[in-house]
Amino acid sequence: MTASQTSFKTRAAAALADRTLKVAIDRTTATAERKRAAAVAAFPEFAAARERGEAIKNHVIAHLDHYLVMFESNATAAGAKVHWAADGAEARAIVTRICRDAKAKLVTRSKSMLGEEIGLPHALANAGIERVETDLAEHIIQLAGEKPSHIVWPAMHRTREQVAELFKASHHPPPAAADPATMVQSARRELRAKFLGADIGISGANFLIAATGATCTVTNEGNAELTTTPPRIHIVTAGIEKLVPSTAHAFTLLRLLVRSATGGELTQYTTFHCGPKRAGDADGPEEMHIVLVDNGRTKMLADEFRTMLRCIRCGACMNHCVVYRQIGGHAYGGTYPGPMGSVLTPVLDGLAGARDLPHACTLNGRCAEVCPVGIPLPTLLRAWRSRSWRERREPRALRAGIGFWALVARRPTLYRLVSRIGVRMLRLFGSRGWIARLPLARGWTRHRDLPRPAGRTFMEQYRANQAKQGARA
Amino acid sequence: MSGQPHPRVALFVTCLIDAMRPGIGFAAIQLLEEAGCRVEVPQRQTCCGQPALNSGDDRDAAHLARQTIAACEGFDYVVVPSGSCAATIVHGYPDLLADDPAWATRSTAMAAKTHEITSFLVDIMNFRPQGRRLDATATYHDSCSGLRELGVSAQPRVLLSQIEGLEMRGLEGNDVCCGFGGTFCVKYSEISNTIVTEKAEAIERTGADLLLAGDLGCLMNMAGKLNRRGTKTRCFHTIEVLAGRANGPAIGEED
Numbered sequence: 205m206t207a208s209q210t211s212f213k214t215r216a217a218a219a220l221a222d223r224t225l226k227v228a229i230d231r232t233t234a235t236a237e238r239k240r241a242a243a244v245a246a247f248p249e250f251a252a253a254r255e256r257g258e259a260i261k262n263h264v265i266a267h268l269d270h271y272l273v274m275f276e277s278n279a280t281a282a283g284a285k286v287h288w289a290a291d292g293a294e295a296r297a298i299v300t301r302i303c304r305d306a307k308a309k310l311v312t313r314s315k316s317m318l319g320e321e322i323g324l325p326h327a328l329a330n331a332g333i334e335r336v337e338t339d340l341a342e343h344i345i346q347l348a349g350e351k352p353s354h355i356v357w358p359a360m361h362r363t364r365e366q367v368a369e370l371f372k373a374s375h376h377p378p379p380a381a382a383d384p385a386t387m388v389q390s391a392r393r394e395l396r397a398k399f400l401g402a403d404i405g406i407s408g409a410n411f412l413i414a415a416t417g418a419t420c421t422v423t424n425e426g427n428a429e430l431t432t433t434p435p436r437i438h439i440v441t442a443g444i445e446k447l448v449p450s451t452a453h454a455f456t457l458l459r460l461l462v463r464s465a466t467g468g469e470l471t472q473y474t475t476f477h478c479g480p481k482r483a484g485d486a487d488g489p490e491e492m493h494i495v496l497v498d499n500g501r502t503k504m505l506a507d508e509f510r511t512m513l514r515c516i517r518c519g520a521c522m523n524h525c526v527v528y529r530q531i532g533g534h535a536y537g538g539t540y541p542g543p544m545g546s547v548l549t550p551v552l553d554g555l556a557g558a559r560d561l562p563h564a565c566t567l568n569g570r571c572a573e574v575c576p577v578g579i580p581l582p583t584l585l586r587a588w589r590s591r592s593w594r595e596r597r598e599p600r601a602l603r604a605g606i607g608f609w610a611l612v613a614r615r616p617t618l619y620r621l622v623s624r625i626g627v628r629m630l631r632l633f634g635s636r637g638w639i640a641r642l643p644l645a646r647g648w649t650r651h652r653d654l655p656r657p658a659g660r661t662f663m664e665q666y667r668a669n670q671a672k673q674g675a676r677a
Numbered sequence: 678m679s680g681q682p683h684p685r686v687a688l689f690v691t692c693l694i695d696a697m698r699p700g701i702g703f704a705a706i707q708l709l710e711e712a713g714c715r716v717e718v719p720q721r722q723t724c725c726g727q728p729a730l731n732s733g734d735d736r737d738a739a740h741l742a743r744q745t746i747a748a749c750e751g752f753d754y755v756v757v758p759s760g761s762c763a764a765t766i767v768h769g770y771p772d773l774l775a776d777d778p779a780w781a782t783r784s785t786a787m788a789a790k791t792h793e794i795t796s797f798l799v800d801i802m803n804f805r806p807q808g809r810r811l812d813a814t815a816t817y818h819d820s821c822s823g824l825r826e827l828g829v830s831a832q833p834r835v836l837l838s839q840i841e842g843l844e845m846r847g848l849e850g851n852d853v854c855c856g857f858g859g860t861f862c863v864k865y866s867e868i869s870n871t872i873v874t875e876k877a878e879a880i881e882r883t884g885a886d887l888l889l890a891g892d893l894g895c896l897m898n899m900a901g902k903l904n905r906r907g908t909k910t911r912c913f914h915t916i917e918v919l920a921g922r923a924n925g926p927a928i929g930e931e932d
Contacts, residue, residue, distance in 0.1 A: 566858025593733030647863030652901030
């Protein structure tokens with residue numbers, strides 16, 4: 205999926221103008237922030253778990269080849285079929301081929317950002333297969349024809365009032381009332397028949413357990429279980445960075461993931477899917493396919509974005525991001541929004557179309573502070589800025605401006621002269637302490653006043669004082 | 678505590694204070710001298726290089742890093758009245774110069790002796806201002822770089838608690854970015870505007886007379902927004918208040 209064709213700034217401006225969007229963002233992120241803080245405070249070992257989580261991910265990343273082979277071998281032994289996809293196109297082709305071979309007409313899917321990343325919803329539609337999203341929020345955005353705006357709450361850009369309107373127009377019969385409980389009941393009724401009639405269920409994976417060959421999903425709605433158990437075939441699509449050595453390691457990461465994402469201790473459902481139905485099992489799919497997707501990840505192993513492979517997709521970075529909290533997820537234009545998305549989207553879609561993302565950040569560091577696996581997000585965003593500069597992608601005026609400024613700043617004597625003249629000129633634009641309009645700094649003065657500088661620079665005054673003291677001595 | 682009672686300290690003024698609000702630099706000298714330091718202002722300093730570093734222009738940033746190191750490394754300490762400029766020296770320089778054999782060691786040595794001013798006064802000099810009085814209410818914004826990259830949090834509050842008559846009021850979202858972000862605020866001015874508007878609203882809700890912070894960039898952003906909104910909150914750098922300068926003009930006031 206490539207970033208949309210409109211520019212980041214256009215999308216951001218539209219988002220800023222949408223006050224209902226702001227209400228929706230504030231409701232969800234403020235709650236998430238509060239609950240995460242409480243969950244972390246109630247878990248004294250959080251800092252230690254975080255170090256452990258970071259170490260587990262670092263270890264897996266350093267030995268990815270080893271664990272991938274181990275996972276394939278154990279998953280195969282459990283009866284699953286493992287497929288390897290180098291990129292999104294290969295992954296889409298593998299999934300649609302399995303669907304066609306099975307003559308599938310109806311596919312249910314539980315929420316998977318990897319599926320969005322590889323463009324699976326669109327590919328299924330193109331293959332003429334009916335796709336039903338079973339996560340409540342995914343159900344909402346499927347009805348609305350939208351993409352996820354958050355990696356944990358895909359429909360967080362919609363207020364419950366908007367969802368009520370949507371359900372009224374789309375559900376048959378429409379929900380009897382607009383309260384959350386009635387709306388959830390209505391969605392359950394809509395989805396129930398689909399769960400039981402689906403030929404294939406597609407899920408993602410929160411973890412791939414190398415030691416057992418199992419995949420792990422976490423949900424609060426139980427939809428992943430209903431997606432993966434009744435249909436004849438279960439397909440898992442997962443990024444290769446989801447590997448952990450063992451189930452115990454998965455649990456260490458689960459303690460971090462759930463607290464960081466929702467502030468809960470555990471999700472309502474934590475399910476390990478290990479191979480298809482065995483002889484004597486009461487239920488389960490007849491076939492299980494696991495599609496392991498690279499899509500740029502092995503390339504990240506070798507470059508400065510390697511630490512990004514630690515990401516467990518909790519969404520804490522975006523919940524705590526001042527920029528995300530103003531513009532929401534869609535404005536970012538990629539599959540993944542917020543700070544983690546601003547690192548990943550240039551990897552997935554190329555820097556050319558995503559140049560704004562690493563720049564549209566104040567580098568305040570709150571994302572890294574809350575990251576449960578200690579990813580240095582501001583450092584990674586700065587690395588993209590460096591690459592963008594090296595590849596000469598910055599606007600010419602900005603390059604020239606920084607270039608001229610640096611030329612002067614590297615010559616202290618010239619710098620003193622320029623700043624002496626500069627502050628005097630700047631004073632001409634204002635009166636009574638403030639500058640309300642400044643031609644070359646409209647970005648500043650459009651929204652705020654600029655304090656008028658003192659008449660003389662610090663260095664001028666300091667040297668004059670030194671000279672006076674010298675004369676007295 | 679430092680090994681010596683009267684260390685030689687280089688004041689790194691910062692380009693913004695040099696041009697926009699020299700009084701902060703003089704407040705810094707005054708406090709450092711009260712704490713027993715011998716303060717000098719190295720004349721080969723200009724800017725720490727942050728605008729280049731945050732724009733991705735690593736070459737120019739490295740030039741300015743070398744220039745700043747050469748200007749300041751001959752002192753016992755380098756003290757900076759800005760969390761973000763201090764963090765650039767402490768964390769940015771060693772990263773920028775890691776692959777430069779001649780400068781890697783010098784950059785880590787420089788980083789080890791560089792401090793943001795309030796943390797230097799408290800953690801190294803064990804200084805407390807004496808005999809200051811200010812009858813006012815104030816609220817404090819934690820500037821992000823100082824807070825998260827250098828751990829500046831308790832120190833300014835400890836120092837401010839010494840001022841008689843000064844009542845500190847909590848600021849909702851005190852550790853949330855004000856939307857300045859250096860060039861961010863002009864490159865993405867519409868987003869920056871909505872962030873600083875929320876910050877200004879939180880400041881207004883405190884009803885405090887004064888807004889204090891440790892970084893002039895953030896202060897100019899918040900003060901400029903408050904003034905545009907017609908709010909009368911007076912904005913000062915923390916050390917101006919500590920140095921007894923809050924009776925003088927606030928940011929945007931003239932003598």
